[in-house]
Amino acid sequence: MTAKQGDEQEPNGSESLLTVVVAAGVNLAIAVAKVVAGLISGSAAMLSEAAHSFADTVTELLLVVAVRRGARPADESHPFGHGKSAFFWALMAAGATLVVGAGFSITHGVQTILYGEELGDLRVSYVVLAVAFVLEAVSFLRAVHQIRGEARRWRISPRDYVGFTADTAVKAVLFEDAAALAGILVAAGGLLGYQLTGSAVFDGAASVLIGLLLLGVALSLIRANASLLIGQAAPVMLRDAIGAELDARPEVVETVELLTMMLGPNDILVAAKVDFHHQYTGDRLEEAADRVERAITGKWPEVSHVFLDPTPGHAARRRIAEADGTS
Known part of the structure; x- marks a missing residue:
């Protein structure tokens, strides 16, 4: 995205x-x-x-x-x-x-x-x-x-x-x-x-x-x-702020991984593996990801590209492992 x-x-x-x-x-x-x-x-x-x-x-x-x-x-x-x-x-x-x-x-x-x-x-x-x-x-x-x-x-x-x-x-x-x-x-x-x-x-x-x-x-x-x-990353201050914004979003359980890169003097790429709440599936997941993306680009106009990869976090992986163990 x-x-x-x-x-x-x-x-x-x-x-x-x-x-x-x-x-x-x-x-x-x-x-x-x-x-x-x-x-x-x-x-x-x-x-x-x-x-x-x-x-x-x-x-x-x-x-x-x-x-x-x-x-x-x-x-x-x-x-x-x-x-x-x-x-x-x-x-x-x-x-x-x-x-x-x-x-x-x-x-x-x-x-x-x-x-x-x-x-x-x-x-x-x-x-x-x-x-x-x-x-x-x-x-x-x-x-x-x-x-x-x-x-x-x-x-x-x-x-x-x-x-x-x-x-x-x-x-x-x-x-x-x-x-x-x-x-x-x-x-x-x-x-x-x-x-x-x-x-x-x-x-x-x-x-x-x-x-x-x-x-x-x-x-x-x-x-x-x-x-x-x-391929230098964005400044630590900015990475931390973007990570905090992702974690604070109601759609997000946790940020599993956050990567950034300076594409130009005022042009930043953000790629993140994000654990969305389990109720967000299908069309709702796409809408949730779009809201998160717009929140980031709205707060930091320098961010020109945002890629969000829905990825199970630690808690989700534990649930999956427990479910596999009981099946």
């Missing part, structure tokens, strides 16, 4: 798309400015920051693809929809951050530490970093705003929401913008260290640290998306 996907999923997907588009536009503008500043100053940290912003731009373009492809409706070839394609493209985006951003920054930073460098005028670099910090903060606050709104809807803290959400697009923007803000401060520290000491080690070390920040973000997002692609 199945239910149609809830209408409330589309607005959340649209909001995620807006969050990603804002982040992509901001990062592209910042990347160009950082390249110019990096070429003028010759700073490894500035060029690493430029690579960081270009990597973020590529990442967010892939996340746009993820959001749009994941929102495509179900068809004959994909009866459960295309939600998992969002996880695939988000995984590719995390890989881009790992290769383009972290790889370049660490490699360039190590070369600077080993072979040294002489920096030029750093005033442009400081201005670009200051403007970049403001723009990255705007993108970051946009992601935080969405996360707070979703957290209120689930009645949990924003931190807990970030931990369990399958909306990897907005999670990626949040993590990458946070890393970008930290990276800008690190780059500024590297430039200042060079100015105070004349040693390129500070600039190179800043570049390496920026790469390590990107590495941490990329690995975290790769792990999250890989788990979702494999």
Whole structure:
């Protein structure tokens, strides 16, 4: 037995798309400015920051693809929809951050530490970093705003929401913008260290640290998306709530088994073996199952598919065993 996907999923997907588009536009503008500043100053940290912003731009373009492809409706070839394609493209985006951003920054930073460098005028670099910090903060606050709104809807803290959400697009923007803000401060520290000491080690070390920040973000997002692609269950909080709803229904004796899977960022499959009261047979059983299904999808619009399998519970199995023993 199945239910149609809830209408409330589309607005959340649209909001995620807006969050990603804002982040992509901001990062592209910042990347160009950082390249110019990096070429003028010759700073490894500035060029690493430029690579960081270009990597973020590529990442967010892939996340746009993820959001749009994941929102495509179900068809004959994909009866459960295309939600998992969002996880695939988000995984590719995390890989881009790992290769383009972290790889370049660490490699360039190590070369600077080993072979040294002489920096030029750093005033442009400081201005670009200051403007970049403001723009990255705007993108970051946009992601935080969405996360707070979703957290209120689930009645949990924003931190807990970030931990369990399958909306990897907005999670990626949040993590990458946070890393970008930290990276800008690190780059500024590297430039200042060079100015105070004349040693390129500070600039190179800043570049390496920026790469390590990107590495941490990329690995975290790769792990999250890989788990979702494999077939991750719905958050424990939601599974427990659905189980409690099933057990509380007057038609149900007990829930024998409850399975869930994330089909997309806001698309959940529920499959349950349920022991219905013995008076529900034939048409009455179908009507009872339909009521239970509608109760679940009405309370959680994210649940797009519900499969209920009438299964004898412990008490029913004991009755069957006793009846078999006396016959």
